[in-house]
Amino acid sequence: PSAIYLKDYQVPSHLIDKTHLHFILHPTKTRVSSDLTIRKNPDADTKSNELILHGQDIDLQSVSIDGRQLDDRDYQLEAECLRIANVPEQFVLSVVGLIAPADNTSLEGLYKSQSMYCTQCEAEGFRKITYFLDRPDVLSEFTTTVVADKTEFPVLLSNGNPIKSGSLDDNMHFVTWHDPFPKPAYLFALVGGDLECIQDSFTTTSGRAIDLKIYVEEKDLDKCDHAMASLKSSMRWDEDVYGREYDLDIFMIVAVDDFNMGAMENKGLNIFNTSCVLAKAETTTDAGFQRVEAVVAHEYFHNWSGNRVTCRDWFQLSLKEGFTVFRDAEFSADMGSRTVKRVEDAKLLRAMQFAEDAGPLAHPVQPASFIEISNFYTLTVYEKGAEVVRMIHTLLGAEAFRQGSDLYFERNDGKAATIEDFVSSMEEAGGRDLSKFMSWYHQAGTPKLAVTADYNSSSREYALTFNQTCPTTPECDSEDKKPYLIPVAMGLLGSNGPLSLVPETDVDFSLSKNDTHCVLELTQPQHRVVFKDINAPPVPSLMRGFSAPVRLQFDYSPDDLITLMTQDDDGFTRWDACQQLCVSVIHEVEASLQQGKEPSVDSRLSDAARALITNQNLDPAMVALMLTLPSEGYLAEIATTANIDTIHSAREIVRNHLAASLKTEFAERFDSLPYFPEYEANAVQIAVRSLKNCCLGYLVATADAVWLERAMTQYRTATNMTDQSAALSVLALSPDSKAVDYSVSALSEFYQQWQSEALVVNQWFSVQAMQPGEEAVDRIRSLMQHEAFNINNPNKVRALIGAFANNNPVCFHNSDGSGYRLLAEVVKKLNATNPQIAARMLGPLTKWRKYDSKRQELMQAELNSIKQTVGLSKDVFEVISKSLA
Numbered sequence: 001p002s003a004i005y006l007k008d009y010q011v012p013s014h015l016i017d018k019t020h021l022h023f024i025l026h027p028t029k030t031r032v033s034s035d036l037t038i039r040k041n042p043d044a045d046t047k048s049n050e051l052i053l054h055g056q057d058i059d060l061q062s063v064s065i066d067g068r069q070l071d072d073r074d075y076q077l078e079a080e081c082l083r084i085a086n087v088p089e090q091f092v093l094s095v096v097g098l099i100a101p102a103d104n105t106s107l108e109g110l111y112k113s114q115s116m117y118c119t120q121c122e123a124e125g126f127r128k129i130t131y132f133l134d135r136p137d138v139l140s141e142f143t144t145t146v147v148a149d150k151t152e153f154p155v156l157l158s159n160g161n162p163i164k165s166g167s168l169d170d171n172m173h174f175v176t177w178h179d180p181f182p183k184p185a186y187l188f189a190l191v192g193g194d195l196e197c198i199q200d201s202f203t204t205t206s207g208r209a210i211d212l213k214i215y216v217e218e219k220d221l222d223k224c225d226h227a228m229a230s231l232k233s234s235m236r237w238d239e240d241v242y243g244r245e246y247d248l249d250i251f252m253i254v255a256v257d258d259f260n261m262g263a264m265e266n267k268g269l270n271i272f273n274t275s276c277v278l279a280k281a282e283t284t285t286d287a288g289f290q291r292v293e294a295v296v297a298h299e300y301f302h303n304w305s306g307n308r309v310t311c312r313d314w315f316q317l318s319l320k321e322g323f324t325v326f327r328d329a330e331f332s333a334d335m336g337s338r339t340v341k342r343v344e345d346a347k348l349l350r351a352m353q354f355a356e357d358a359g360p361l362a363h364p365v366q367p368a369s370f371i372e373i374s375n376f377y378t379l380t381v382y383e384k385g386a387e388v389v390r391m392i393h394t395l396l397g398a399e400a401f402r403q404g405s406d407l408y409f410e411r412n413d414g415k416a417a418t419i420e421d422f423v424s425s426m427e428e429a430g431g432r433d434l435s436k437f438m439s440w441y442h443q444a445g446t447p448k449l450a451v452t453a454d455y456n457s458s459s460r461e462y463a464l465t466f467n468q469t470c471p472t473t474p475e476c477d478s479e480d481k482k483p484y485l486i487p488v489a490m491g492l493l494g495s496n497g498p499l500s501l502v503p504e505t506d507v508d509f510s511l512s513k514n515d516t517h518c519v520l521e522l523t524q525p526q527h528r529v530v531f532k533d534i535n536a537p538p539v540p541s542l543m544r545g546f547s548a549p550v551r552l553q554f555d556y557s558p559d560d561l562i563t564l565m566t567q568d569d570d571g572f573t574r575w576d577a578c579q580q581l582c583v584s585v586i587h588e589v590e591a592s593l594q595q596g597k598e599p600s601v602d603s604r605l606s607d608a609a610r611a612l613i614t615n616q617n618l619d620p621a622m623v624a625l626m627l628t629l630p631s632e633g634y635l636a637e638i639a640t641t642a643n644i645d646t647i648h649s650a651r652e653i654v655r656n657h658l659a660a661s662l663k664t665e666f667a668e669r670f671d672s673l674p675y676f677p678e679y680e681a682n683a684v685q686i687a688v689r690s691l692k693n694c695c696l697g698y699l700v701a702t703a704d705a706v707w708l709e710r711a712m713t714q715y716r717t718a719t720n721m722t723d724q725s726a727a728l729s730v731l732a733l734s735p736d737s738k739a740v741d742y743s744v745s746a747l748s749e750f751y752q753q754w755q756s757e758a759l760v761v762n763q764w765f766s767v768q769a770m771q772p773g774e775e776a777v778d779r780i781r782s783l784m785q786h787e788a789f790n791i792n793n794p795n796k797v798r799a800l801i802g803a804f805a806n807n808n809p810v811c812f813h814n815s816d817g818s819g820y821r822l823l824a825e826v827v828k829k830l831n832a833t834n835p836q837i838a839a840r841m842l843g844p845l846t847k848w849r850k851y852d853s854k855r856q857e858l859m860q861a862e863l864n865s866i867k868q869t870v871g872l873s874k875d876v877f878e879v880i881s882k883s884l885a
């Protein structure tokens with residue numbers, strides 16, 4: 001397999017103005033007939049009259065041009081394309097092919113999920129349906145007819161509006177759909193199934209009534225209300241905040257069980273993983289409800305940022321994904337708690353995206369090359385891409401950003417655009433040059449921002465020196481990297497609170513109205529910024545709101561951190577200060593363990609934690625976040641060499657110490673928080689449940705019999721899944737032998753109770769995947785044989801194997817290599833059936849450079865053995881070869 005490069009982009013040789021598709025659904029012989037109205041692209045400079053269409057795994061039946069049947073001397077059929085020499089300037093190409101959806105386990109193209117037919121075309125799945133110019137800059141007007149058995153498949157859907165339907169012989173029926181908006185093939189969708197739906201409607205600001213429908217299997221009809229409410233809120237929000245109205249008369253969502261990702265924004269017909277659309281209190285956790293709201297919004301927002309304006313080529317993926325993640329994050333912030341959402345996003349970025357950026361698969365937000373585009377639906381393209389858009393928002397301010405977004409949509413509507421088109425609209429609206437900002441798109445790696453301070457008491461000046469560097473990444477050496485434009489949102493805390501800022505600097509900055517907050521715009525490798533009229537050394541509050549995705553380095557003392565935690569008015573900084581305090585305490589314990597000394601836990605941490613638990617004025621959700629110790633994954637990420645066992649032990653020691661020393665406070669807070677008999681997934685209730693279950697976690701960590709019993713009672717009496725699964729997890733993940741009986745009973749009762757709810761059973765797999773103990777790998781192996789497990793269902797693979805490899809570091813990294821072996825075996829199996837999921841599961845093995853030499857060898861050995869697999873997919877090949885390079 002070879003790489004393709006952004007620099008080689010060429011406009012398409014031909015355009016497809018209209019696409020007429022006709023499907024006769026059949027499990028192994030679906031007949032797909034296409035009539036494509038094609039003309040030579042006037043912008044293409046090629047003289048050749050050859051037409052090369054993408055196509056894969058299609059049993060070609062016939063090809064004709066303007067009604068004249070071609071024979072195999074007129075065209076050349078290759079494994080991944082159909083070449084037709086000497087086509088006219090303009091013509092209708094008709095192709096008939098057969099495909100086998102029931103055999104399609106890659107879940108790309110047309111496939112079967114249980115009894116239902118459905119499609120997934122992004123990025124390059126359409127070519128498994130019919131021969132086409134399967135590239136995002138070829139936009140076509142689609143008309144689609146679907147024919148199937150009336151009894152088995154009463155519901156037949158595609159993009160746009162239904163224009164015709166009727167009965168046919170042999171109990172067959174058909175529906176014809178027309179989508180008036182030209183779109184690339186990756187936005188095509190088709191569904192055929194025995195589905196029920198809930199319906200609602202939405203009236204746009206301009207007064208158009210839109211029909212809203214969510215299609216599910218009958219048994220899931222009671223789990224659609226939250227998605228519908230989220231859809232309506234999203235539609236309203238996009239009108240209010242971005243001035244964007246929906247454009248078709250009907251908007252449909254279909255839930256499917258077997259899906260490679262969360263959901264897909266097909267025009268007018270979004271297809272969702274059931275895990276991202278179904279929700280009800282009894283079966284879905286608060287996090288699940290929030291995920292549904294966010295994903296429904298994300299896919300809906302794509303109707304403008306993705307569909308009306310699409311991507312010129314797949315190197316521009318972040319044009320739609322980064323922008324849309326930014327939009328959905330702001331939506332979630334407006335629907336719930338802004339600070340909590342920001343902290344959660346920063347946590348994900350720092351634990352996972354920073355790791356990606358520091359590993360062998362690091363790539364820029366706008367990659368310059370790829371082998372398999374499916375491997376580039378990454379945290380970098382999505383989440384870092386969203387941070388990059390957020391920085392533009394910070395630099396321009398909300399008003400100019402909105403003008404830039406209006407300009408971008410207006411100028412590029414109906415077109416396939418580039419990241420440069422987006423940025424140039426922003427530049428124009430903001431009246432400023434963003435060329436220095438482009439490093440964020442072009443360079444991989446997480447910049448490090450080292451800050452030092454000095455205070456001069458005679459001049460009453462406080463100076464901050466900022467040094468930025470970016471580590472070497474596969475595409476570029478550190479010394480060749482251009483500096484980044486880094487917005488630093490900051491303030492200074494004096495002994496009586498925030499200080500007025502009088503910065504003296506050559507750095508551009510903007511000062512807030514009350515002059516205690518500013519945003520500096522660093523553009524050079526080094527800057528010195530002097531603040532005047534400062535009476536005593538202050539504590540700097542840096543990167544408020546996580547204003548740039550960098551690793552900030554400042555030598556805070558524990559007391560400085562406590563000042564920030566308790567006094568800063570930025571919620572993100574308060575949380576971050578608490579995390580840093582936890583990290584430094586855990587690091588001290590790690591050091592003692594490594595030196596064979598008796599570890600001690602700095603009492604300033606438990607004092608700070610006590611102040612948090614007993615403070616009734618703070619948002620309970622923030623208290624819970626601050627009391628949650630940094631994950632083992634994050635601790636590994638910030639370590640040069642991750643010593644998994646020491647990290648785990650040190651974290652446990654600190655956790656047990658907090659649990660023991662604050663037991664009374666945790667118990668009092670647990671008992672004083674309300675229980676809501678009427679479940680609602682709103683910010684207030686979610687906050688209370690999160691703090692309550694955080695307290696329960698610490699209380700069970702004391703292994704006190706009373707609290708084990710109380711956790712079991714909560715497990716048995718909970719009327720919502722948040723409280724039930726929280727109790728199950730604390731019991732099942734407790735390392736204490738006194739918890740074993742409870743854990744065993746709870747796990748078995750849980751399966752009994754929920755065996756008919758696939759998504760709940762996945763939670764059951766995940767908890768067991770994360771359980772500690774020597775027997776972990778054997779347990780996973782036997783769960784893979786369980787009646788409820790199915791390796792062809794990505795949700796199950798993620799729930800069991802993904803949770804084990806990503807969230808059970810001690811067992812996955814067992815020094816006998818058994819965890820690595822298990823993952824390698826699974827990847828080999830998936831390579832043959834579902835390459836996208838295979839490549840994704842590989843992630844944890846690719847980070848082998850982070851570990852000690854023994855583990856490095858074991859991990860590399862597994863990678864090498866996968867590499868030898870016969871029939872290695874492009875997806876897995878790319879990940880393995882880059883990680884071993």
Ligand code: B3K
Nearest residue numbers: 122123261263264374377
């Ligand atoms: N655009 C899809 C992702 C498609 C992934 C294809 N491998 C979902 C989303 O980001 O909204």
Ligand code: ZN
Nearest residue numbers: 298302321324
């Ligand atoms: Zn998206």
